[in-house]
Amino acid sequence: MAADGSKPALISVRQTTAESKWAGSTCPKCSKPIQPGEQAVLCPKCYTPQHRDCWADNGNKCAVDGTPANVLHRGARPAAGAARPSTAPAAGDGTPAPAHVTSTEGAAATAEPPPVISAPAAPAADLAATGELSQPAAVTASSPAVRAEAAVTQTTGGPTTGGTSRPARPPAPAPAGGRANGAGRPAPARPATPAAPGAQVSRTAQRSAARRSQAQLTTWPHLLMPEFISSVLLIIGLTVMAWFINAPLEEHSNPNRTPNPSKAPWYFLNLQELLLHMHPALAGVIIPTLAVVLLMAIPYLDINSDETGVWFSGARGRRVFWISAIYTTVMNLALIMIDKVIGIRASVETALPFLKTAWLSEIVTQTMVPTAIIWAVSVGLYLIIAPTRPTVREVMIAYFTAFAVTWVLLAIIGSAFRGQGMELFWPWDRGMNRIG
Amino acid sequence: MRVPTSTQVSEFVRNSRLWRSIFRYSYPTDRRNRIMTVAKNVFLHLHPNFVPRGAIRVTYTWCLGGLSFMLFLILTVTGVLLMFYYVPSVTRAYQDIKDLETVVTFGMLMRNMHRWSAHGMVITVFLHMCRVFYTGSYKPPREFNWVVGVILFVLTLLLSFTGYLLPWDQLAFWAITVGATLGGAAPLLGPQVNLLLLADYEISQNTLIRWYTLHVIALPLVLSLFLAVHFWRVRQDGGISQPL
Numbered sequence: 245m246a247a248d249g250s251k252p253a254l255i256s257v258r259q260t261t262a263e264s265k266w267a268g269s270t271c272p273k274c275s276k277p278i279q280p281g282e283q284a285v286l287c288p289k290c291y292t293p294q295h296r297d298c299w300a301d302n303g304n305k306c307a308v309d310g311t312p313a314n315v316l317h318r319g320a321r322p323a324a325g326a327a328r329p330s331t332a333p334a335a336g337d338g339t340p341a342p343a344h345v346t347s348t349e350g351a352a353a354t355a356e357p358p359p360v361i362s363a364p365a366a367p368a369a370d371l372a373a374t375g376e377l378s379q380p381a382a383v384t385a386s387s388p389a390v391r392a393e394a395a396v397t398q399t400t401g402g403p404t405t406g407g408t409s410r411p412a413r414p415p416a417p418a419p420a421g422g423r424a425n426g427a428g429r430p431a432p433a434r435p436a437t438p439a440a441p442g443a444q445v446s447r448t449a450q451r452s453a454a455r456r457s458q459a460q461l462t463t464w465p466h467l468l469m470p471e472f473i474s475s476v477l478l479i480i481g482l483t484v485m486a487w488f489i490n491a492p493l494e495e496h497s498n499p500n501r502t503p504n505p506s507k508a509p510w511y512f513l514n515l516q517e518l519l520l521h522m523h524p525a526l527a528g529v530i531i532p533t534l535a536v537v538l539l540m541a542i543p544y545l546d547i548n549s550d551e552t553g554v555w556f557s558g559a560r561g562r563r564v565f566w567i568s569a570i571y572t573t574v575m576n577l578a579l580i581m582i583d584k585v586i587g588i589r590a591s592v593e594t595a596l597p598f599l600k601t602a603w604l605s606e607i608v609t610q611t612m613v614p615t616a617i618i619w620a621v622s623v624g625l626y627l628i629i630a631p632t633r634p635t636v637r638e639v640m641i642a643y644f645t646a647f648a649v650t651w652v653l654l655a656i657i658g659s660a661f662r663g664q665g666m667e668l669f670w671p672w673d674r675g676m677n678r679i680g
Numbered sequence: 681m682r683v684p685t686s687t688q689v690s691e692f693v694r695n696s697r698l699w700r701s702i703f704r705y706s707y708p709t710d711r712r713n714r715i716m717t718v719a720k721n722v723f724l725h726l727h728p729n730f731v732p733r734g735a736i737r738v739t740y741t742w743c744l745g746g747l748s749f750m751l752f753l754i755l756t757v758t759g760v761l762l763m764f765y766y767v768p769s770v771t772r773a774y775q776d777i778k779d780l781e782t783v784v785t786f787g788m789l790m791r792n793m794h795r796w797s798a799h800g801m802v803i804t805v806f807l808h809m810c811r812v813f814y815t816g817s818y819k820p821p822r823e824f825n826w827v828v829g830v831i832l833f834v835l836t837l838l839l840s841f842t843g844y845l846l847p848w849d850q851l852a853f854w855a856i857t858v859g860a861t862l863g864g865a866a867p868l869l870g871p872q873v874n875l876l877l878l879a880d881y882e883i884s885q886n887t888l889i890r891w892y893t894l895h896v897i898a899l900p901l902v903l904s905l906f907l908a909v910h911f912w913r914v915r916q917d918g919g920i921s922q923p924l
């Protein structure tokens with residue numbers, strides 16, 4: 245990524261404890277095991293644990309696949325709570341001996357091969373008992389070649405038990421999988437004051453451990469079956485719908501007879517709604533272009549990979565989502581009603597009579613005023629969430645939600661609530677055109 | 681003569697040279713064959729051989745990317761069937777659609793499926809984008825795939841929009857009039873953009889052929905190209921995102 249000029253990811257430092265899943269695994273850079281007490285980082289792409297210093301020595305890149313990422317400094321403390329028995333993942337709980345987990349990135353035929361573990365007898369039994377790790381084969385390998393080979397033995401029908409003994413099980417949420425996705429995770433509410441670094445480490449370490457202990461299932465049938473079923477359901481549903489509901493076809497086009505109202509397709513009715521309130525250049529070109537550019541910019545503004553893979557990045561993000569969704573809905577509806585009742589254009593022209601010149605009035609009322617309102621409403625959104633000291637991710641959630649809610653809301657208003665002359669009507673009112 | 685049992689028939693078929701020349705691996709019931717079946721099949725090898733348990737939870741992806749792709753495939757198939765009957769000429773287009781609805785066997789069904797899939801795809805792609813956003817799946821190393829995704833979103837809208845004109849009825853004509861007015865409002869370049877969109881000063885035969893070509897060839901090709909990049913990148917970036 246860095247090669248194309250974008251900023252690399254940010255990853256946090258993890259304090260290795262005896263309970264850490266990666267404790268004892270081999271660092272791909274220096275080929276030494278990562279010992280409890282040492283600082284480690286996980287590659288955001290292949291998840292291979294490596295020494296924090298080795299990561300830096302390697303030019304802040306993964307020693308396995310070269311993924312660049314800068315190390316976040318907050319939270320890098322001796323982790324008092326890093327692996328409190330109560331919060332540590334089930335596997336390895338209370339076992340003093342470290343389990344050795346080695347990622348097998350780069351195995352010949354596999355994109356993401358299962359973790360190959362080498363573990364002293366007791367923890368191995370422990371891990372097997374959690375049902376998440378298939379694996380007795382004790383392999384500790386350091387060179388990629390050996391590791392790749394190990395992975396092949398592992399995956400091509402070696403004396404594995406876990407993987408082959410569970411094929412028939414449907415891909416139901418497993419305990420560790422559930423935890424990894426944050427669904428049932430205890431709310432990681434962060435206090436407004438900077439969180440205790442220990443807690444931070446604990447949360448990410450816990451999640452990464454849960455992730456790494458997830459079973460790697462074979463694509464056939466665990467992924468293909470759901471894909472197949474959803475495709476079949478889609479085709480059936482679509483056929484039934486197409487059988488009973490006909491696509492609209494009105495009379496032959498007639499350039500001399502303008503229907504009232506004339507509407508764009510529904511997914512552009514949001515832009516057509518904007519058109520009612522501001523200059524066409526703003527509504528039809530500038531705002532959509534800006535929206536697309538800003539959408540594309542999101543991952544280059546929010547570069548902290550730590551919160552990947554968790555819905556709303558946890559309870560705080562979910563709160564921001566709701567705040568933004570409600571705020572955006574209220575603001576959109578309020579602005580539409582205000583423009584309908586008092587007519588922003590007319591009132592500005594009355595208030596500032598010197599604007600009577602047509603072109604000047606157009607610039608002010610159709611361009612400057614709407615721009616100022618949009619700007620003010622956007623800043624307002626930030627001010628509302630600002631007291632909670634939002635992270636970059638939370639700011640992104642606020643603004644993406646504002647975009648998505650506006651897009652949907654205005655499309656609904658345009659389709660169902662705009663009738664003759666693009667005036668507002670209740671959907672059950674007369675004067676409506678068909679929506680299809 | 682003894683009637684062969686179904687097992688015997690199936691054994692015979694499966695052991696025939698023809699069958700074995702097509703299917704190299706037996707029905708995959710064991711781990712090795714499951715991997716090989718996926719890795720060695722041109723259609724299936726888009727997938728990784730393994731997926732982490734969390735990545736295939738339906739409540740994680742809601743299948744939305746897959747459904748978008750499926751809708752794209754359905755649109756391609758039904759679209760080809762519609763193309764057999766539809767002529768992009770202002771004198772014929774409308775009547776061809778009418779014929780499709782009344783004369784052509786299953787023509788109505790094909791047209792309906794094409795129409796509803798097109799609407800459906802706009803919805804699933806939008807929801808897929810929301811899923812990717814709210815799970816933070818755009819974060820590095822997936823930044824560029826998000827950008828590709830935004831392009832796919834725009835292309836999906838354009839495909840849907842160009843198709844909207846083709847029935848040449850009042851709905852189509854005036855929706856496109858409104859849409860083209862939106863584009864024609866570009867600052868400075870407004871008239872040029874309008875001309876680019878309509879290929880004329882008003883919606884005419886030139887517009888129809890331009891939008892038809894974009895709709896049936898140009899945009900689908902470009903979309904397929906970006907889809908290929910999109911799928912490739914999903915795998916290059918380490919598979920479906922998972923918590924670090």
Ligand code: HEM
Nearest residue numbers: 741745746748749809812817825826829830832833920921
């Ligand atoms: C034609 C439209 C599209 C199709 C057919 C498509 C298809 C897919 C598929 C099949 C996946 C695999 C995971 C899943 O199903 O969720 C995926 C992942 C992804 N898509 Fe799309 N997509 C489309 C549009 C988009 C858009 C509009 C965006 C965002 C703006 C996007 C961004 C991504 C990203 C970042 C991933 C990786 C997600 C992860 O690792 O969790 N895609 N896409």
Ligand SMILES: [Zn+2]
Nearest residue numbers: 271274295298
């Ligand atoms: Zn090292």
Ligand SMILES: [Zn+2]
Nearest residue numbers: 287290306309
């Ligand atoms: Zn890596």
